[in-house]
Amino acid sequence: MSLDDVRRVADAVLYEGYILYPYRASAQKNRSRWQFGVLMPPAYAAADPSETTTARAECVFTRDGEPSVDVVVRFLQVQRRTCPGPGAPDTWDEAVEREVSVTVAGAALFGDGTPTPFGIPGGEEHEATADGDVIRVRRALRGVVTVRATELPGPWQAARLTVGVTNQTAAGLGAPDSPVLGSAVPDSPVPDSPVPDSPAPDSAVLDSAAPGSPVLGSRAQALPAALVAAHMIITISGGAFVSMTDPPEWAAPAVSECENAGCWPVLAGPPGERNVLLASPIILPDHPEVARESPGELYDGTEIDEILTLRTLALTDEEKAAARATDPRAAALIDRVESLDGAALQRLHGTIRGWQGSPPAQAREDDGTGEVPWWDPEADQSVSPSTDSVLVAGQRLARGNLVTLRPGARRADAQDMFLVGRTALVEAVLLDVDDQPYLAVTLTDDPAADLHAAHGRFLYFSPDEVEPA
Numbered sequence: 001m002s003l004d005d006v007r008r009v010a011d012a013v014l015y016e017g018y019i020l021y022p023y024r025a026s027a028q029k030n031r032s033r034w035q036f037g038v039l040m041p042p043a044y045a046a047a048d049p050s051e052t053t054t055a056r057a058e059c060v061f062t063r064d065g066e067p068s069v070d071v072v073v074r075f076l077q078v079q080r081r082t083c084p085g086p087g088a089p090d091t092w093d094e095a096v097e098r099e100v101s102v103t104v105a106g107a108a109l110f111g112d113g114t115p116t117p118f119g120i121p122g123g124e125e126h127e128a129t130a131d132g133d134v135i136r137v138r139r140a141l142r143g144v145v146t147v148r149a150t151e152l153p154g155p156w157q158a159a160r161l162t163v164g165v166t167n168q169t170a171a172g173l174g175a176p177d178s179p180v181l182g183s184a185v186p187d188s189p190v191p192d193s194p195v196p197d198s199p200a201p202d203s204a205v206l207d208s209a210a211p212g213s214p215v216l217g218s219r220a221q222a223l224p225a226a227l228v229a230a231h232m233i234i235t236i237s238g239g240a241f242v243s244m245t246d247p248p249e250w251a252a253p254a255v256s257e258c259e260n261a262g263c264w265p266v267l268a269g270p271p272g273e274r275n276v277l278l279a280s281p282i283i284l285p286d287h288p289e290v291a292r293e294s295p296g297e298l299y300d301g302t303e304i305d306e307i308l309t310l311r312t313l314a315l316t317d318e319e320k321a322a323a324r325a326t327d328p329r330a331a332a333l334i335d336r337v338e339s340l341d342g343a344a345l346q347r348l349h350g351t352i353r354g355w356q357g358s359p360p361a362q363a364r365e366d367d368g369t370g371e372v373p374w375w376d377p378e379a380d381q382s383v384s385p386s387t388d389s390v391l392v393a394g395q396r397l398a399r400g401n402l403v404t405l406r407p408g409a410r411r412a413d414a415q416d417m418f419l420v421g422r423t424a425l426v427e428a429v430l431l432d433v434d435d436q437p438y439l440a441v442t443l444t445d446d447p448a449a450d451l452h453a454a455h456g457r458f459l460y461f462s463p464d465e466v467e468p469a
Contacts, residue, residue, distance in 0.1 A: 006268040014229045018299045023323035023330040025089035037281030039167040039227040054166040055262035057279035063239035068105035075230040084132035087325040104147040113148035139224040142168045169225045232279040240274040293347040306348035312337045385428035390437045395468040401426045402469035
């Protein structure tokens with residue numbers, strides 16, 4: 001199975017909240033960034049209990065033989081930029097995508113846990129511009145990925161999988177030119193690197209006065225040593241994962257005992273696939289997907305694409321220029337939004353997904369394509385709320401008939417006690433999605449009944465909750 005669709009969703013997670021509308025550094029909400037999946041260095045997390053160094057994903061899988069598990073840990077490495085140009089912020093945090101891949105199979109998977117240390121090198125880059133040098137600095141990072149499976153009792157050949165990612169970057173290390181354990185390659189693990197279990201004693205000092213040493217007194221100062229937006233793509237061969245959101249009955253007890261911290265694992269890929277999990281710091285449903293109508297990242301997922309696009313288009317030229325100067329990704333976003341044509345904007349207006357029924361065969365009107373709009377009640381000649389009827393106590397009730405209300409015990413609204421025995425006029429007979437009939441009624445003694453009927457504001461009762469009057 002191709003992981004392209006899974007990675008597309010994972011990319012949306014990776015850059016969620018990267019920069020928020022109106023996409024410029026001067027905006028107050030862009031002064032506190034990096035909120036999802038942030039794994040801080042141990043020294044800073046020890047001083048701030050609200051932060052963590054580890055993300056832990058735990059799930060249940062079934063196996064048929066010797067399974068093999070592939071883990072791809074993805075995160076952003078903060079790249080601090082110093083800008084001398086006009087309109088740009090003095091300093092701004094960009095990001096570099098990083099991946100660490102780990103494979104554990106056979107007996108090693110069911111041992112005491114297989115730790116794989118990794119190192120991400122730092123660096124410093126200079127870019128000459130007309131306004132002066134733009135300097136980008138990255139701190140070296142260190143961490144470890146641990147994978148372990150534990151057999152579960154029962155006849156289902158099931159096991160619990162635990163995957164942990166821990167930031168082990170020491171506070172006093174991480175200068176741009178500092179060596180990385182094992183001469184790490186950025187996108188590969190360092191299996192022979194002796195990563196310590198805890199930071200060195202002198203690295204736990206948060207506010208060092210030594211010249212040139214990093215000061216981790218504030219979150220912003222500690223972020224270059226963090227793994228940002230950390231998440232995992234976990235693939236299994238020789239087995240299948242169980243949904244953590246909707247497990248089968250036999251697996252529910254084992255699923256309830258799983259402990260997840262800083263992420264939540266969901267089945268990824270197309271519906272029906274069970275060999276890929278996405279462990280995300282943002283809770284997603286099983287088989288998540290990026291909307292096909294979305295033309296690109298907006299980084300502000302709490303907004304609706306259409307609204308955010310229109311708001312971005314409404315920015316002044318000065319505001320757009322400030323956004324472009326803030327971040328290259330913001331500049332690309334502004335350019336993309338400005339290039340959208342009418343058809344692309346129309347696609348953002350809305351769509352309907354998940355409809356399982358067949359559209360009616362004929363319609364009184366269509367949308368010009370010859371297709372019947374399934375959502376239009378007038379398009380289905382087999383349904384006529386104003387003339388349909390339902391049999392109650394041997395009498396056929398339809399629009400215009402009077403009924404006496406007898407709300408059933410299964411209704412949860414305490415106000416229904418005031419409707420018992422009152423007379424109502426049937427305004428329509430309706431069917432729900434399961435083809436169960438309901439009567440839409442208005443109270444005959446309600447002085448606003450005509451107004452309610454004109455606006456379609458009815459009371460609804462099933463046939464066993466009314467009597468012919």
